[in-house]
Amino acid sequence: MSVTSRRRFAAIALASVAVLASATACGDDSSSGSDGGKVNLVVDVFGDQGFGYEELYKQYESEHPNVKIQERGKGLGLGDYNTRLTQQITAGAGAGDVVALEEGTIVQFFAQADKFVNLADHGANDLKGNFLPWKWEGGLTPDGKVLGLGTDVGGMAVCYRSDLFKAAGLPTDREQVGALWPTWDEFIAQGQKFVAADKKHKFVDSATNFYNIVLMQKAGEGTGYTYFDKSNKLTVGENPDVRAAFELTTKMTAAGLSNNLKSFSNEWNAGFKNGSFATIGCPAWMTGVIKGQAGDAATGKWDVAKAPGNGGNWGGSWLAVPKSSKHQKEAAELAKFLTSAKSQTEAFKKVGNLPSSPQALEDPAVLAATNDYFSGAPIGKIFAAGAKELKPVYLGPKNQAVRDAVENALRSVEQGKAADAAWQDAVKNGEAAGK
Amino acid sequence: MSSLKTPAPPAAPAPRQRPSPRHSPARGRLLNRLDLRLTPYVFVLPFFVLFAIFGIYPIFYTFWIAMTDRSPLNSTISFVGLDNFVELLTNDPQFWNAVLNTFGMFVLSTVPQLIIALLLANALNRRIRGQMFFRLAIAMPIITSTAVVALIFSMIYAREFGLVNWLLDLVGLGPIDWRANRFASWFAISTMVDWRWVGYNALIYLAAMQSISKDMYEAAAIDGASRRRQFWSITIPQLRPTIIFTLIISTIGGLQLFTEPLMFTSGSGALSGGSEGQFQTITMYLLDVMNQRFRWGYAGAVALVLFLLIASVSFLNYLLARRISSDK
Numbered sequence: 155m156s157v158t159s160r161r162r163f164a165a166i167a168l169a170s171v172a173v174l175a176s177a178t179a180c181g182d183d184s185s186s187g188s189d190g191g192k193v194n195l196v197v198d199v200f201g202d203q204g205f206g207y208e209e210l211y212k213q214y215e216s217e218h219p220n221v222k223i224q225e226r227g228k229g230l231g232l233g234d235y236n237t238r239l240t241q242q243i244t245a246g247a248g249a250g251d252v253v254a255l256e257e258g259t260i261v262q263f264f265a266q267a268d269k270f271v272n273l274a275d276h277g278a279n280d281l282k283g284n285f286l287p288w289k290w291e292g293g294l295t296p297d298g299k300v301l302g303l304g305t306d307v308g309g310m311a312v313c314y315r316s317d318l319f320k321a322a323g324l325p326t327d328r329e330q331v332g333a334l335w336p337t338w339d340e341f342i343a344q345g346q347k348f349v350a351a352d353k354k355h356k357f358v359d360s361a362t363n364f365y366n367i368v369l370m371q372k373a374g375e376g377t378g379y380t381y382f383d384k385s386n387k388l389t390v391g392e393n394p395d396v397r398a399a400f401e402l403t404t405k406m407t408a409a410g411l412s413n414n415l416k417s418f419s420n421e422w423n424a425g426f427k428n429g430s431f432a433t434i435g436c437p438a439w440m441t442g443v444i445k446g447q448a449g450d451a452a453t454g455k456w457d458v459a460k461a462p463g464n465g466g467n468w469g470g471s472w473l474a475v476p477k478s479s480k481h482q483k484e485a486a487e488l489a490k491f492l493t494s495a496k497s498q499t500e501a502f503k504k505v506g507n508l509p510s511s512p513q514a515l516e517d518p519a520v521l522a523a524t525n526d527y528f529s530g531a532p533i534g535k536i537f538a539a540g541a542k543e544l545k546p547v548y549l550g551p552k553n554q555a556v557r558d559a560v561e562n563a564l565r566s567v568e569q570g571k572a573a574d575a576a577w578q579d580a581v582k583n584g585e586a587a588g589k
Numbered sequence: 590m591s592s593l594k595t596p597a598p599p600a601a602p603a604p605r606q607r608p609s610p611r612h613s614p615a616r617g618r619l620l621n622r623l624d625l626r627l628t629p630y631v632f633v634l635p636f637f638v639l640f641a642i643f644g645i646y647p648i649f650y651t652f653w654i655a656m657t658d659r660s661p662l663n664s665t666i667s668f669v670g671l672d673n674f675v676e677l678l679t680n681d682p683q684f685w686n687a688v689l690n691t692f693g694m695f696v697l698s699t700v701p702q703l704i705i706a707l708l709l710a711n712a713l714n715r716r717i718r719g720q721m722f723f724r725l726a727i728a729m730p731i732i733t734s735t736a737v738v739a740l741i742f743s744m745i746y747a748r749e750f751g752l753v754n755w756l757l758d759l760v761g762l763g764p765i766d767w768r769a770n771r772f773a774s775w776f777a778i779s780t781m782v783d784w785r786w787v788g789y790n791a792l793i794y795l796a797a798m799q800s801i802s803k804d805m806y807e808a809a810a811i812d813g814a815s816r817r818r819q820f821w822s823i824t825i826p827q828l829r830p831t832i833i834f835t836l837i838i839s840t841i842g843g844l845q846l847f848t849e850p851l852m853f854t855s856g857s858g859a860l861s862g863g864s865e866g867q868f869q870t871i872t873m874y875l876l877d878v879m880n881q882r883f884r885w886g887y888a889g890a891v892a893l894v895l896f897l898l899i900a901s902v903s904f905l906n907y908l909l910a911r912r913i914s915s916d917k
Contacts, residue, residue: 240661240883262883417857419854502794519698551662557858558861561857561858571864584682587881589882
C-alpha cells in the first residue's frame with residue numbers, strides 16, 4: 155500500500171469519524187427551525203383520530219404566510235405519547251413547539267412548569283372568558299402560571315346499540331333510554347334485564363370504562379379528587395368516591411354485564427366490529443373511537459343517551475408551549491388560535507371533541523349538531539348539557555400509574571377474583587404505584 | 590503501544606526514495622510518522638466513540654442514577670445512597686413477582702428450546718431427503734420480527750375467536766383465558782419464544798456437529814455403539830462449548846424477555862403484564878417504574894439488579910454445562 159493511498163485512507167477514516175460525531179451532535183430531532191425566513195412550527199398530538207386540526211392549519215398558514223405547520227402523533231396512543239413527551243421535556247429537546255397535555259397527565263407537568271412557557275406572558279389571561287371556568291383552572295399551575303389552554307372536554311353520556319336494545323325488548327328512543335337509568339343502580343338493573351333477554355351479547359364493554367366514568371362523576375360531585383388529594387397525598391385507599399365507584403363496578407361485573415374486554419386492546423376493537431356489547435360509557439371523544447372501530451357497517455346502529463346521574467367529565471386536553479421551542483411567541487399565537495372558540499367548533503365538527511369554550515358550546519353549529527352515524531343524535535346538545543356547571547376533578551401527578559393498578563384489580567374481578575380481595579390488591583398496588 | 594511502534598522503522602525509508610515534490614523531506618517524514626502511528630487508532634476509533642457514548646456512559650450513568658431519587662416530577666435530584674436497592678430487595682413484592690415470572694418463563698422456554706434444537710440438529714445431521722430444504726426451513730423464523738411473532742401468537746391465543754381455544758373446544762375441552770391464568774400465560778409466551786429461537790439454536794448445533802470428526806462415529810459403530818449411545822457419548826461431549834454458548838445466549842435473552850409478554854396483551858396498561866402481573870417480566874417492570882411511576886432512580890436500581898441476575902445465572906449455567914458434559 156503506497157503512502158498516499160494510506161494517507162487517503164486515514165483521511166476517509168477521519169472524515170467518517172467527523173460525520174459520526176456531527177451526526178450524534180445533531181441528535182436533536184425537533185424539526186422546528188426556520189428556513190428562508192419561514193417559521194416551522196411542530197404540533198404534537200395523540201390519539202387515533204388526532205385533534206381534527208388539519209383544516210385549521212391550512213387556514214392559519216394562509217393567514218400567516220411565514221408560518222409552516224407540521225403535526226406529529228396522530229395514531230399514537232396517549233401512553234406512548236406521554237412517555238415520549240416526558241423524556242423530551244426533561245431532556246429539554248425534541249418536543250414540538252405546541253404540545254397537547256391530557257387531563258390525566260397535565261398535573262405531572264406542573265412539576266416541570268419551568269420547562270414550559272407561561273402563556274400569561276403572551277396575553278393568555280385576556281382569554282380567560284373563552285374557557286369554562288373549571289377548564290381554565292385546570293390549565294393553571296398551583297402558583298398561577300398559565301401552563302396550557304383548554305382544547306376539549308369529555309362530557310359524559312352513554313352510547314348504546316339501539317338494534318340490540320330493540321331485540322332485547324328495551325326502548326330504543328334516546329329520551330326513553332335516558333329515562334331508564336336515573337341512577338347507576340338502575341343502569342345495572344336494566345343491564346340485568348338485557349342479559350336475561352339476550353344471551354349472546356353483554357351489556358357493557360368492560361368494567362374499567364364503566365368504572366372510570368362513574369369515578370369521574372362521583373369525584374366531581376364529592377371530594378373533587380381521585381387517587382391524590384390536592385396536596386398530592388395518595389388517597390386511593392381512603393377516598394370514598396374511589397371506593398364507591400369500585401364497589402358499583404364490581405356489582406356490575408357480578409351481575410354478568412361485562413363483556414370483559416380490555417379497553418383499547420385488539421379484543422376491544424374486535425368487540426366493536428362484532429357488536430358484542432350493547433352500551434359503553436361515552437365521553438364526547440368516544441364517539442370518534444366508536445365510529446373508527448365499529449366502521450361504516452354499524453352506521454345508524456349506535457345512538458347516544460344521557461348518562462345516569464348528573465353529568466360529569468372524562469378526558470379533554472390542553473395545548474402548551476415548551477421552552478425548548480425556538481419560536482415561543484409564534485407557537486403561543488398558534489396555541490391561542492387552535493383553542494379559540496371558532497377552532498374548537500371546527501374540531502368538534504371534524505372528530506367530535508366537545509369544546510371547552512362556553513361561546514363554542516352555545517354556537518348553533520355545536521348545539522344543533524347531529525351525528526348521522528349515531529342515528530342522527532343531537533350530540534352537541536347531549537354532551538354540552540351539564541358541561542358548563544361541572545366542578546373540576548383534580549388528578550394527581552401519578553394518576554395514570556395508580557389508575558392502571560386499580561383497573562387491573564377490576565379486570566381480575568372480571569377474571570373471577572373475589573371483589574374484596576381485588577379491593578385489597580387495588581389499594582396495595584395503587585399505593586406502590588403512587589409512591 | 591510499544592508493539593505498534595515496531596512496524597514504523599522499516600516503513601520509514603519508503604517515502605525517502607520517492608520524495609513528494611510539494612513537501613520538504615522533513616515535513617513529509619513527520620506526516621508519515623504521524624500517519625503510521627495514528628492511523629490504526631483512527632481505524633478503531635469509530636467503535637470506541639460509539640461504545641463510549643452508547644455503552645460506557647449509560648452504564649456509569651445507571652450506577653449514578655440508581656443512587657438518586659431522580660424523577661421528572663422532582664425539580665431537584667437528591668442522593669439517596671443505597672435506599673433504592675434496600676427497598677427493591679426488601680420491600681417490593683411486585684419486583685419479586687416479576688423475577689419469578691421471568692425465571693419461570695425462562696425455564697419453561699429455554700429447556701425445551703435447547704433440547705428440541707439438539708434433537709432437530711441431530712436429525713438434520715444425518716443423510717435425509719431434502720436436507721437443504723429442512724435446514725433452511727428451521728432457520729426461517731429467525732428472520733421474522735419479534736413483534737410480528739408476538740402479534741400473531743396473541744391472536745392464536747385470543748380468549749375469544751382464538752385458534753387454540755377453538756381447537757380445545759373441538760376436542761371437548763373448555764376454552765382457556767390465556768391471560769388470566771399464570772401458567773397458561775407462561776406457556777403461551779414460551780411457545781412464542783421457542784418458535785422463534787429453536788431454529789437458530791438448531792443451526793448452531795448443526796454447524797458444531799458437522800465439525801465433529803466422522804472417524805469417532807465410525808470407530809464407535811465398529812465397537813458396536815448404538816445411535817443413541819453415539820449421541821450421548823460422542824455428540825454431546827463434543828458439543829460442550831457450543832451448548833455453553835447457547836445456554837449463555839439464551840440466559841441473556843430469556844432474562845430480558847420483553848416484547849413477547851408485552852405484545853401478549855394490547856391496550857392500556859400493557860406493561861403491567863396481566864391483571865395481577867401474571868406475566869410481567871423484570872424488563873416490563875423496569876419500564877413500568879420508569880415511564881408510569883416516573884421513578885427513574887429506582888428504575889436504575891432495577892436495571893442493575895437485573896444485570897447482576899443475568900451475570901450470576903450465566904455463571905451458574907456455565908458451571909452446570911461444564912459438569913454435565915465432562916461426565917464421560
